[in-house]
Amino acid sequence: MPSEALPLVPRGTLPLTAKDFKSDQEVRWCPGCGDYAILAAVQGFMPELGLAKENIVFISGIGCSSRFPYYMNTYGMHSIHGRAPAIATGLASSRQDLSVWVVTGDGDALSIGGNHLIHALRRNVNLKILLFNNRIYGLTKGQYSPTSEVGKITKSTPMGSLDAPFNPVSLAIGAEASFVARTVDSDRKHLTEVLRQAAEHPGTALVEIYQNCNIFNDGAFEALKDKDQAQEAVIRLEHGHPIRFGADGEKGVIRNPLTGDLEVVAVTEENQDRILVHDAHTPSPTTAFALSRLADPDTLHHTPIGVFRSTERPVYDTLMSDQLETAVEQKGKGDLTTLLTGNDTWTVEEQERRVRGADH
Amino acid sequence: MTVEEDGPAAAPGGTAKEVRRLDRVVIRFAGDSGDGMQLTGDRFTSETASFGNDLSTLPNFPAEIRAPAGTLPGVSSFQLHFADHDILTPGDAPDVLVAMNPAALKANIADVPRGAEIIVNTDEFTKRAMAKVGYDASPLEDGSLEAYRVHPVPLTTLTVEALKDFDLSRKDAGRSKNMFALGLLSWMYHRPTESTEAFLRKKFAKKPEIAEANVVAFRAGWNFGETTEDFAISYEVAPATSAFPSGRYRNISGNLALSYGLVAAAERADLPLYLGSYPITPASDILHELSKHKNFGVRTFQAEDEIAGIGAALGAAFGGSLAVTTTSGPGVALKSETIGLAVSLELPLLIVDIQRGGPSTGLPTKTEQADLLQAMYGRNGEAPVPVVAPRTPADCFDAAIEAARIAIAYRTPVFLLSDGYLANGSEPWRVPEVHELPDLRVQFATGPNHELADGTEVFWPYKRDPQTLARPWAVPGTPGLEHRIGGIEKQDGTGNISYDPANHDFMVRTRQAKIDGIEVPDLDVDDPHGDAHVLVLGWGSTYGPVTAAVRRLRAGGSSVAQAHLRHLNPFPKNLGEVLKRYDKVIVPEMNLGQLALLLRARYLIDAHSYTQVNGMPFKAEQLATTIREVLDAQ
Numbered sequence: 001m002p003s004e005a006l007p008l009v010p011r012g013t014l015p016l017t018a019k020d021f022k023s024d025q026e027v028r029w030c031p032g033c034g035d036y037a038i039l040a041a042v043q044g045f046m047p048e049l050g051l052a053k054e055n056i057v058f059i060s061g062i063g064c065s066s067r068f069p070y071y072m073n074t075y076g077m078h079s080i081h082g083r084a085p086a087i088a089t090g091l092a093s094s095r096q097d098l099s100v101w102v103v104t105g106d107g108d109a110l111s112i113g114g115n116h117l118i119h120a121l122r123r124n125v126n127l128k129i130l131l132f133n134n135r136i137y138g139l140t141k142g143q144y145s146p147t148s149e150v151g152k153i154t155k156s157t158p159m160g161s162l163d164a165p166f167n168p169v170s171l172a173i174g175a176e177a178s179f180v181a182r183t184v185d186s187d188r189k190h191l192t193e194v195l196r197q198a199a200e201h202p203g204t205a206l207v208e209i210y211q212n213c214n215i216f217n218d219g220a221f222e223a224l225k226d227k228d229q230a231q232e233a234v235i236r237l238e239h240g241h242p243i244r245f246g247a248d249g250e251k252g253v254i255r256n257p258l259t260g261d262l263e264v265v266a267v268t269e270e271n272q273d274r275i276l277v278h279d280a281h282t283p284s285p286t287t288a289f290a291l292s293r294l295a296d297p298d299t300l301h302h303t304p305i306g307v308f309r310s311t312e313r314p315v316y317d318t319l320m321s322d323q324l325e326t327a328v329e330q331k332g333k334g335d336l337t338t339l340l341t342g343n344d345t346w347t348v349e350e351q352e353r354r355v356r357g358a359d360h
Numbered sequence: 361m362t363v364e365e366d367g368p369a370a371a372p373g374g375t376a377k378e379v380r381r382l383d384r385v386v387i388r389f390a391g392d393s394g395d396g397m398q399l400t401g402d403r404f405t406s407e408t409a410s411f412g413n414d415l416s417t418l419p420n421f422p423a424e425i426r427a428p429a430g431t432l433p434g435v436s437s438f439q440l441h442f443a444d445h446d447i448l449t450p451g452d453a454p455d456v457l458v459a460m461n462p463a464a465l466k467a468n469i470a471d472v473p474r475g476a477e478i479i480v481n482t483d484e485f486t487k488r489a490m491a492k493v494g495y496d497a498s499p500l501e502d503g504s505l506e507a508y509r510v511h512p513v514p515l516t517t518l519t520v521e522a523l524k525d526f527d528l529s530r531k532d533a534g535r536s537k538n539m540f541a542l543g544l545l546s547w548m549y550h551r552p553t554e555s556t557e558a559f560l561r562k563k564f565a566k567k568p569e570i571a572e573a574n575v576v577a578f579r580a581g582w583n584f585g586e587t588t589e590d591f592a593i594s595y596e597v598a599p600a601t602s603a604f605p606s607g608r609y610r611n612i613s614g615n616l617a618l619s620y621g622l623v624a625a626a627e628r629a630d631l632p633l634y635l636g637s638y639p640i641t642p643a644s645d646i647l648h649e650l651s652k653h654k655n656f657g658v659r660t661f662q663a664e665d666e667i668a669g670i671g672a673a674l675g676a677a678f679g680g681s682l683a684v685t686t687t688s689g690p691g692v693a694l695k696s697e698t699i700g701l702a703v704s705l706e707l708p709l710l711i712v713d714i715q716r717g718g719p720s721t722g723l724p725t726k727t728e729q730a731d732l733l734q735a736m737y738g739r740n741g742e743a744p745v746p747v748v749a750p751r752t753p754a755d756c757f758d759a760a761i762e763a764a765r766i767a768i769a770y771r772t773p774v775f776l777l778s779d780g781y782l783a784n785g786s787e788p789w790r791v792p793e794v795h796e797l798p799d800l801r802v803q804f805a806t807g808p809n810h811e812l813a814d815g816t817e818v819f820w821p822y823k824r825d826p827q828t829l830a831r832p833w834a835v836p837g838t839p840g841l842e843h844r845i846g847g848i849e850k851q852d853g854t855g856n857i858s859y860d861p862a863n864h865d866f867m868v869r870t871r872q873a874k875i876d877g878i879e880v881p882d883l884d885v886d887d888p889h890g891d892a893h894v895l896v897l898g899w900g901s902t903y904g905p906v907t908a909a910v911r912r913l914r915a916g917g918s919s920v921a922q923a924h925l926r927h928l929n930p931f932p933k934n935l936g937e938v939l940k941r942y943d944k945v946i947v948p949e950m951n952l953g954q955l956a957l958l959l960r961a962r963y964l965i966d967a968h969s970y971t972q973v974n975g976m977p978f979k980a981e982q983l984a985t986t987i988r989e990v991l992d993a994q
Binding site: 076 | 601604608632636661663841856
């Protein structure tokens with residue numbers, strides 16, 4: 001699947017394997033961390049892109065997940081807390097021949113780096129942002145994060161956290177994101193499929209990956225992983241398909257005609273024609289947003305996973321390049337002497353005599 | 361104002377009006393911030409430049425876009441000094457003040473020496489307007505201006521009258537009063553007028569009626585000067601024929617020169633220019649200017665904040681661009697962390713700081729040199745950054761190229777410390793030949809640079825050039841050089857994460873040694889007879905007033921040496937030796953003695969710090985007095 005989203009990125013000449021994407025650095029996440037599964041999935045998926053490895057760049061911020069670039073045998077930068085989208089924007093907008101990936105976490109992307117994230121999304125820079133959400137601060141040893149549920153007991157909140165969490169998918173849709181998806185670390189197949197669609201998307205793609213921190217927030221997503229619970233908890237979104245879940249698809253999502261909101265119902269003979277058919281490509285973000293609100297933030301029941309939204313709109317880096325080309329078409333390629341000289345000069349002759357307005 | 365009596369001469373119009381010849385004049389236009397004083401000053405400057413005088417300008421305006429009309433905080437002014445010889449400053453005090461309203465008079469009169477000319481717009485001297493700024497009685501009538509040569513002119517009425525054939529309201533017609541004033545001053549000083557008329561027609565090309573009204577007002581002002589009895593004398597300031605080496609000249613402001621320097625540096629480095637920036641006074645003009653030059657391949661990115669501005673620039677630097685961020689005062693503070701990362705990544709990056717009054721928001725439109733220590737030390741950890749400072753508006757061009765040279769050659773962030781005075785001030789500039797500019801081309805890494813013990817060829821991103829200590833610049837897209845860099849301490853050579861104590865000690869010292877070893881030109885000392893005991897050492901924008909002060913002292917027979925630093929980090933290698941040659945070193949700065957602190961710490965000399973932090977450049981006379989006191993005490 002050579003990506004069409006990156007027409008200017010050179011293709012690789014040799015077929016690559018996951019091994020080619022493993023760096024020589026020892027991976028230093030805690031044993032059992034969900035990050036291992038994500039790393040393996042990304043390394044396994046990269047060869048599919050068919051891109052020249054040297055034209056792939058991973059940029060991260062700070063946090064456990066942000067160590068990711070060290071383990072990828074591509075170009076990479078482990079930057080500053082929260083700033084990876086800004087740095088990646090500079091790289092992507094100056095080098096259209098690169099495939100630029102951002103690896104970030106819930107603290108990195110949504111706390112200190114919230115501003116850069118939303119602006120990257122609204123600009124639609126050609127970045128693939130992988131947001132590892134474990135609903136906790138790991139690297140600083142267990143404080144609550146901006147996605148932690150209210151009342152979270154942590155070292156910094158012994159009586160429970162007070163602030164309402166962000167829903168990263170809702171936030172991204174609200175920030176004009178053109179591609180928003182959610183997946184889970186332990187579901188390699190689903191994760192890979194979502195990455196595939198993100199890679200194909202021209203513009204900014206935000207992929208929220210639910211990731212287990214087995215040290216500070218173990219089991220945070222158990223409701224979505226446990227076989228018994230998952231059927232009731234997980235809603236798999238597939239473009240063009242009715243949104244049904246539960247054992248034998250006994251539950252579905254319909255739009256309440258009075259409020260316009262979405263709700264979960266038991267599917268019956270009478271209502272099955274009203275089950276919402278998922279349309280990820282519709283330009284309006286309304287339904288995607290409503291889908292992002294279905295989940296209960298505490299129990300995670302009715303959590304949709306998959307691609308919420310995938311719509312095409314102009315890509316920032318392409319627009320920026322187009323302006324440079326247009327400028328050359330309109331004014332000709334810049335000539336330094338002409339620029340420096342300007343329109344209003346005078347000349348001082350050797351014999352120390354000024355010629356007024358000689359160069360007008 | 362020195363005056364050579366030339367006797368009555370025939371004015372251009374044929375009426376016999378006296379023409380006097382002057383060697384230099386300082387004019388200050390002052391009015392409400394909505395009165396168009398900056399435009400008026402700019403036009404007079406342009407006329408003066410094309411006439412061939414040497415000149416220096418000082419715009420001075422409030423931070424508010426339109427402060428309440430008629431108030432003291434709302435006064436905007438533009439001072440211009442022009443001469444028949446080379447000059448260095450916008451002038452200490454105006455010879456002519458144009459005051460468009462009572463506030464402008466009140467705000468500026470303290471700077472005007474007795475005997476100077478004052479042109480006032482009497483239409484604005486209403487009871488209410490005068491009361492607003494605390495005049496109980498009209499200063500035009502109460503005798504308080506007796507010591508000046510006052511020209512009361514009903515500028516608004518005359519402008520409205522001149523425009524009566526236009527379909528304009530009285531209010532709209534009155535707006536052209538600044539052009540009437542410009543016409544009057546252009547007559548007084550025999551300025552060429554064609555360029556202003558052409559400028560107005562171009563500026564208002566979409567509103568030909570407004571263009572024509574302004575041209576008519578401008579001409580009416582000229583004619584008023586020529587015909588009215590009140591203006592009996594006009595003045596000539598001959599072109600500064602011997603002040604300039606031969607060449608082609610234009611007038612240029614500091615921010616424009618700096619912008620051109622960046623474009624030129626990118627061309628000479630054969631790298632694309634990338635600016636990541638967030639608007640902030642007084643640096644925004646560079647963003648505006650560079651955004652016009654997309655046909656040079658210049659990419660400008662207006663980021664969501666200061667941090668993203670420098671972040672994007674750093675990302676572009678990683679990708680092989682000549683990357684720049686521009687900012688001022690508080691913006692530098694926000695960029696500190698990213699500058700630290702750039703130090704650690706050892707990538708080229710220019711941080712342009714147009715210093716303004718601080719701390720915090722401070723004085724956004726006023727000048728100061730108080731970011732020197734921030735540029736030097738304002739980061740966590742040992743994070744040395746080279747610092748380059750331009751000395752005059754035109755010098756911003758060369759300083760930008762020099763900063764780029766250092767950044768590219770040594771793979772380091774570099775501070776370029778301009779300031780509000782240089783940014784907005786202007787002076788004649790000899791347009792350089794492109795081939796005279798330094799060659800800044802750089803070689804990206806293309807292949808392995810290290811052989812392992814087993815003979816394997818590998819790429820080590822932190823294997824340094826033994827001369828410069830610069831690490832290779834290996835840009836993404838280069839096959840076989842895939843590598844990871846980051847803000848965690850790196851192992852020497854491999855660049856892999858390393859927490860090893862000895863390695864950290866080595867890397868900290870090596871990064872410092874790289875900056876310390878940057879080759880910069882020796883400091884030139886101007887000591888004409890070699891007998892001076894006192895050295896005046898400045899840096900950055902104080903060059904003009906310091907040099908003017910030194911000239912005055914020498915003209916009076918004093919012996920004083922002068923030197924001016926362009927490189928603040930590293931200092932020129934001969935600086936210590938220069939300092940030790942003099943009994944006393946005077947360091948004038950627009951801060952509370954930051955360079956003096958560095959000199960004392962580094963060279964153990966008792967630098968005599970002379971400081972001013974009023975948001976304005978030094979006045980030459982005041983500096984001369986200070987230096988004279990030190991000389992006298994010797």
